[in-house]
Amino acid sequence: MITMEEMKAHTSSKITKSGWATIGFLFFLAIINVADKSIIGLASVPIMKELGLTPAQWGLVGSAFFWFFSLSAVLVGALSDYVGTKKVIAVISSIWAVVQFATVFVASFPFLLVTRIILGAGEGPTYGLSMAMASKCLPKDKIGTGLTLVSVGNTVGAAVAAPVLLFFITSYSWHVAFIFMGAIGVVWTLLWIFFAKDRPSEAEAEVAAPKPEKAISVPWSEFLPLLLSKNFLLISLCAFASYWFFSLELSWFPNYFEKVRGMDGNMLKIAIMLPWITTTISQLFFSNISDRLYQKTRNVVKSRVLIVGPMVVIAAISYYLTTIVSSNTAAVALLCLATAFRSIILVLGPAILTDTFAPKHYGKAQGSFTAIYYLAGIIAPFVTGLIVQNAASPAEGFHTAFHVGSVIMIVLGLLFWFGVRPKKNSSSLFTNVNNDI
Secondary structure (H helix, E strand, O other): OOOHHHHHHHHOOOOOHHHHHHHHHHHHHHHHHHHHHHHHHHOHHHHHHHHOOOHHHHHHHHHHOOOOHHHHHHHHHHHHHHHOHHHHHHHHHHHHHHHHHHHOOOOOHHHHHHHHHHHHHHHOOHHHHHHHHHHOOOOHHHHHHHHHHHHHHHHHHHHHHHHHHHHHHHHOOHHHHHHHHHHHHHHHHHHHHHHOOOOOOHHHHHHHOOOOOEEOOOOHHHHHHHHOOHHHHHHHHHHHHHHHHHHHHHHOHHHHHHHOOOOOHHHHHHHHHHHHHHHHHHHHHHHHHHHHHHHHHOOHHHHHHHHHHHHHHHHHHHHHHHOOOOOHHHHHHHHHHHHHHHOOHHHHHHHHHOOOOOHHHHHHHHHHHHHHHHHHHHHHHHHHHHHHHHOOOHHHHHHHHHHHHHHHHHHHHHHHHHHOOOOOOOOOOEEOOOOOO
């Protein structure tokens, strides 16, 4: 049953104080989440050297992180609808911290694989849970911006993590960097347990919201066909294409910058940071534009789909062009553009889904959405590792891998652009059956 607080949050035109607090917590969770993911890529060179790993083995390390990512996203997302999102997030963030401490003692390839598998299973549900929890406390005409504020934690985290973690890695050792991340995870989890609220308070919702309408209870018989619909699948596959490069950015891009582009020191830090900074600006700007268009038109296609589609196609072209420019500056500029544009689907995709699913199913819907695109995290790093290992040179291998990803992205981007057409008001959360509750 949809709660009174959730109905009021959706019918309000303001974000409550509790809602802002929730967004703040989830923003910092996203920072920790992406830092936990990216630390392995930043430490790839010393770890590969210390453990004597080949490119194919390293590709398997990157892939192993995602082996149970999708499965846990679906199962834990569904569980959160019944147990409570706050409790589930507290458990998974605790798992991250424990695994980061355990990684310090890694001395073999199998041990490293196990830590990555467990961490991946713990992090798999995070984005879907964050989107679901934030969605419940956001009004419909603020949902694009609100979800983006949560999501940009990923890009801010990637930008901040690079210089901070590289400092620990280069000045001390990669072990110290993992200890640092474990400690940060413990601190956030304790704050979350004692201070976070599972939903907006009744008092705040009353002040902010007009009189709500009667809720519709959506049975599973209605929910399951939506997961198999053309719209849901194309939205998820477009995100899959975006996440293909996201997983490479985490596991392979630092290696690419060092071995192919010959970057080191401050130049390496800048090359890693800049794409995430431009992505943050892009997500905030375009989600705000999208929300403004939605307020004016109440049309998901005009306000969301027709923004995302062209941007994903431009991103694919930019990734391809990166392989043919010789200038490092031009290559970084193209990667900044590609990363900034391909990431928009990851914030506006969930916004589109809120027009398809009722709040009581947000956990399952967002979990299923992320489960599909997380599959790219299993495939992309491993495929890239095989391509690089079997190529005549690292440059040829990486550029071939970029071409493969670009083709996937442009095809799925075009299908999204011209194929996603949600029906207007197809899944209203409320009905005007009665003016009284």
